Each structure stands twice: as structure tokens, then as C-alpha cells.
Amino acid sequence: MDHLGFLHEMEKATGEKISACYQCYKCTTGCPVVADMDIYPHRIIRHIILGNKDRVLGSRTIWTCLQCTTCSVRCPNDIDVARIFSALRKMSVREGRAAERDTWRFDEIFLESVQRHGRLNELGAILRYKIDKKDLFSDTKMGMGMVKKGRIGLMPHNIRDRKGMEEIFRKAAETGKRGSGEKE
Amino acid sequence: MVTLTYYPGCSLKTSSRFYEESFKAIFASLGIAYRELDDWSCCGASAAPTIDELLGHALAGRNLALAEREGDHFFAPCSACYNRSLITNARIREDKKLREKINAMLYPLQCTGSVEVKNIIEVLHDHAGIEMIAQRIAHDLSSIRVVPYYGCVLTRIMKMDAFDDKEDPTSMDSLIWSAGAELISWPYKMECCGASKTLTSKDMTFELSSRIMDMALSLGADAIVTPCPLCQLNLDLLPYLGREERNVPVLFLTELLELGLFGTLKGTGSHIIPVDEIVKKVKGK
Numbered sequence: 001m002d003h004l005g006f007l008h009e010m011e012k013a014t015g016e017k018i019s020a021c022y023q024c025y026k027c028t029t030g031c032p033v034v035a036d037m038d039i040y041p042h043r044i045i046r047h048i049i050l051g052n053k054d055r056v057l058g059s060r061t062i063w064t065c066l067q068c069t070t071c072s073v074r075c076p077n078d079i080d081v082a083r084i085f086s087a088l089r090k091m092s093v094r095e096g097r098a099a100e101r102d103t104w105r106f107d108e109i110f111l112e113s114v115q116r117h118g119r120l121n122e123l124g125a126i127l128r129y130k131i132d133k134k135d136l137f138s139d140t141k142m143g144m145g146m147v148k149k150g151r152i153g154l155m156p157h158n159i160r161d162r163k164g165m166e167e168i169f170r171k172a173a174e175t176g177k178r179g180s181g182e183k184e
Numbered sequence: 185m186v187t188l189t190y191y192p193g194c195s196l197k198t199s200s201r202f203y204e205e206s207f208k209a210i211f212a213s214l215g216i217a218y219r220e221l222d223d224w225s226c227c228g229a230s231a232a233p234t235i236d237e238l239l240g241h242a243l244a245g246r247n248l249a250l251a252e253r254e255g256d257h258f259f260a261p262c263s264a265c266y267n268r269s270l271i272t273n274a275r276i277r278e279d280k281k282l283r284e285k286i287n288a289m290l291y292p293l294q295c296t297g298s299v300e301v302k303n304i305i306e307v308l309h310d311h312a313g314i315e316m317i318a319q320r321i322a323h324d325l326s327s328i329r330v331v332p333y334y335g336c337v338l339t340r341i342m343k344m345d346a347f348d349d350k351e352d353p354t355s356m357d358s359l360i361w362s363a364g365a366e367l368i369s370w371p372y373k374m375e376c377c378g379a380s381k382t383l384t385s386k387d388m389t390f391e392l393s394s395r396i397m398d399m400a401l402s403l404g405a406d407a408i409v410t411p412c413p414l415c416q417l418n419l420d421l422l423p424y425l426g427r428e429e430r431n432v433p434v435l436f437l438t439e440l441l442e443l444g445l446f447g448t449l450k451g452t453g454s455h456i457i458p459v460d461e462i463v464k465k466v467k468g469k
Contacts, residue, residue, distance in 0.1 A: 032376045032392055066388075067230060068336040068376035073350050080342045086234055102384040107231035114232075114243065118225040120194040129383060139386070142424035146199075149454050151417065153198025160223050164293065168246065171289040172239040 003053035010048050014087045020077040021045045027071030027081045037061040041071055041081055048084070057092040061085070063100035105132060115169045118159030122152050188218040188257045188307065189299070191247055193265035194226055195413035200262075202451025203413055206438040207261055207304065213320060213445050214312040218259060221251055227260075227268040230380055241282065242289045244272035249295035258299040259307055261438075263412035266303040267337040273297050274344055303338060304411045304437060305355045306347055314362035321444040324467040325365040330440065331405045332356045333396065333419075334373050335412040356437060360409060363444040372399045377418040382425075390425040393418045400432055407462055411437045420456045433459040 003009075011018050027041040028034055038060045039047070047056045056062075062085045071081040092098045106129050113125045126143075130136045146152045159165065196204040211218060228243035248269060251258045258273075260266040276283045277297025287294050302310070308317070339346040339353045348355045351374060360367050375396050378389025397419060400408050410416050419434040434457060439449055447466050452459055 033388060036388065064388075066336075066376050066379045066381060067234075068379065069340040069342060070336070070374070070376070072342050073340050083342070089234065103381075104235070106380075106384050107234050110229065110231040111235060111239075114226040114228070118223075120198075120226050120229075122194070122198050126383065142421065145424055145456065146421075149456055150201060151199045151420075151454065151456070153194070157197070159225050161225075164246070164290075165225060167291075168242045168289050169239070172236055172242060175238060175285075 003051045006051045006053040006056075007049050010084065010087065013091075014080070014084050016079050016084055017077070018045060018048055018079060018084065021049065021079060022077065024076060026074045026076065030070045030074050032068065032070065033064050033066060036064045041065075041085075044088075045079070045081065045084070054097075056088060057095060057097040058099055060099045062088045062092065063098070063103050102133070105129065111169075113156075115165065116162075117156045118162055118165045119157050120153070121156035123154050124156055126152070185215075185217050186257060186311065187255060188216070188259040188302075188311070189251045189254045190218040190220045191224055191227075191251065191258060191260045191265060191269065192220065193224075193260060193262040194229075195262050195265075199417055200413040200436075202454040203261065203416070203436050203438065205450045206436055206442050209450060210438050210441045210445055214308075214316065216307065216311045219254065221247060221254065224250065227265045229264055229268065233268075238285065238289075240268065241272045241275060242286050244268045245276060245286045245295045246290055246293060248273050248276070248297070248299060248301075249290055249293040251299050252296060256299055258301045259304075260301060261304045261411070261413075263303065263335055263338040264414060266301065267341060270301040270341065271344070273299060273301050303347070305338075305359065308359055308437075308441075309355065314358050317359065317441065317444075318362045318364070321362075321364050322469060323444055323447040324469050325363055325440070325444050325465075327366075327465050327467065328440075328443075328462060329366045329368055329404060329406045330360055330409045330435075331368050331370045331400050331403060331407075332360055332373060333408045333410040333412075333415060333434075335410060335415040336374065336376050336379065338412060340374070356409070356411065359437065360440060363441050365409075365440060365444070368403050368405055370399060370403055370405075372396050377415045379414060379418075382418055382421065386425060389418050390422070390427065393422055393425070394427055394429075397422055397427070397431055398429075401430060405432055406465065407432055407440070407459075408434045409437055409440050410434065423456060431457045433457045433462055435459070435462070
């Protein structure tokens, strides 16, 4: 009940009619990672309706989500639950409430690689993430195995139009939507 | 003849290079023409929309804009690239305000949403067809039992029609059947493999991919067949993720057709779970 306008804010940000939820549990029963969630998906939706912004933004659930969209496809009220979780992630990061940082950090590193090269430099991005985590050696066996099988891109590949790519990122940053819950 | 504009995406040039080799081999045999999109860039994958939806549309839109100059057919073999490109293409076509925003970011490139975005299953159906595939199959795959694994992002597309049923797709089933392999019906066509959590939460991918592998084993499958590079990689990584039980090989859809057309696999050395047993099961006709 801490934020009276939360439901409205979320519906506006996502374009989803969250208030249509009648708690049928379909999203929760179909979720493949529900066991690792602290708040069940249908409860997250309910918390939004009840204005419990702090509970929702601080929950692990929104980070456990794999964005497989099983919940979204099955919702009888056509609510894109996964998209709501994605918007909640952005808000929780912006407000410094994120319960888990790794997923977001890796996505940032991924995008920095794309910004620099135009394409993902697989090895570069993985190493940066590992250095960031101060955990360089936990998966060496898997890494070496993958290298041996040619399953990791070792060298960066630069596109020719890197100026155009830089422009896309610059203009995206200008709109200020990064980390906001809002859709485009 | 139609020439498809081929958008590889990062995977088909790095972790799944053998997927590219495989589809090129079967396309040559089936007479499907394609040209790689010049100076293509990353589609944004799941990372861009997670952090900034507009950026996600712009990254996918850049490739669509380049492709519009080449023709009407945009072919993306990677399921994630396909999903991102399909959604952005439709949004740009239908939403004038968004189109203007994206085009301001892409300038001097311009995207109108005019291409048709297709995945590997659609291309095989539309540009070859099950009848032609069945006629060209030169090797007997009838002793290979496979389960079709579609993965999440290929058909679960929100707010628009998908090319197949969103929860019980069958389009790949008919391609497997046309290749002559034995198709096993199973409930895990769409189960999630762990997606991009492999790096940030290894245990989750291990658990989810193991469940899929266990189900395939319990049904007596010889192989799991998928069109998705990330699904293929996650399942193929199971021995490294700590799984000690038996695994069956995870083939790309194009590799199964490769076996039927040529009796051999180009990408044998790239598979982490060995494929030798499967190749041995192929018989001459």
C-alpha cells in the first residue's frame, strides 16, 4: 500500500492491462524456475495492483525470470507477465533496489561489446564479466573445452560502420530511457 | 529464383559456426539461394531490450534497414535473432511514431518494415518443401529416434501471430518426418533450457537442461533436434555443467537433414556430446 500510483505507473510504462488479472495462477504453475523465486509470479502481479512497490522492486523473482514467456503466452487476460518483470528490472536498478546484479551487469557488458565492435565479442565479454566478479577461474575446464571445440568466438570482429553504431548508442543514451521502466 | 538475405547473427559466426556450415550444405543441395547481409551487426539479443527497449529496436532495425536495400526476404537461422527481428520489423511497420524515432537513430539508414522475416523452419518449408526434401533424402534415417525441441523464443511471440502454434508447434516435426527419422512425441517441445543464465547462474541452466535431457533419455531418443543455437549450446554443455549421467547428442535441424542428404556431418568435431553413434546409425538406401 506504500505507493498509490504504482499500478498506474506500471500500466503506463508497459502498456499492459495489469488490473485485468484475476489470480488464476496460470503464470505461476507454468513457470520453469518458480522454485527459485521468493514471490510467485501471480503474487507479483497482485502486489503491483495493491501498490506494494517496495516488495516488488526488491524481489529476487524479477531476476530469476528467464524471459521464456510461458506465463505471457498462457495468461487468459493477455497480460505479458515477462514484459512486466523486464520493466520491473529496469525500475529496480534505477532506484538502487536490485536484489541481484549479475544478470544486469552481464547485459551491460554484452552491450558495451556491441557498441565497441558492432557484434558481440564472446570471449572478451565473458572475461570482462569474470574479472568483474573476481571469479576468473571457476569455469576454466568448461572454457578450455569450449575453445577446443571451437565453441567460443575468440577474436572481436569489427563492423565497418562503427561510427553509425556509436551514433545509435549515443542517441539511445540521449533519450534517457536506459534503466527506466518505460517502453520505447 | 528468390535470393534470401541471410542474417547470421553473432552465434553462427562464433559458437555455432557448424550450424552455418550445415545449413549451407543442405541449401546447396535443395537449391535455396542466399546472400549474406553486408556489414550486419548484433540484433541486441535479450540484453538490449532488458536495458533499453528503444535501443533494442534500433539495433535490430539497423540490420532490417540494410536488408531492405537487398530484397524482401530476411532469413535469420538463430531463434533469438529471428524473434528480435520479427518483432522490431512489425513494430516499425505498424507504429509510425516508433518508426520515426528509430529512423532518427539509424540515420542515414532508414527502415520501413518492408521485409519478410523468416526462420530456418519457414525457409525449408517455403523454399524447398517436405515433398522435395523427402525426394532428395538419399540415406535411411529410420533407425534414428529423435525428439523435436523448439525452444522458447521461436514461437512464443507476444501481441502478434506466430508462424506456428505458440505452445504446440508442429512445423519442425514434419521436416524431421520428411527426412525419414523416427519422430517421438514428447511434452518438452518448448521447455526452457536456461537461456542466457548459463554464465550468471550455471546451476539453473544445469537443472533445466538436465530435465530436458532426462526426458529425452526416458523416451528412448537417440538425439534431440533443435533450430536454436542457444538451446543447442546449453544442452551440449551439460557434461561441463557437471552432469554425470548419459547424454544423447543435440543436433541442429539442418544437421539431421545433412545426415539424410549426405550420410555425414560436417560439424562432428564441434559437438561436445559425441555424435558418432548417430552417424553410425545412418544406412544407405
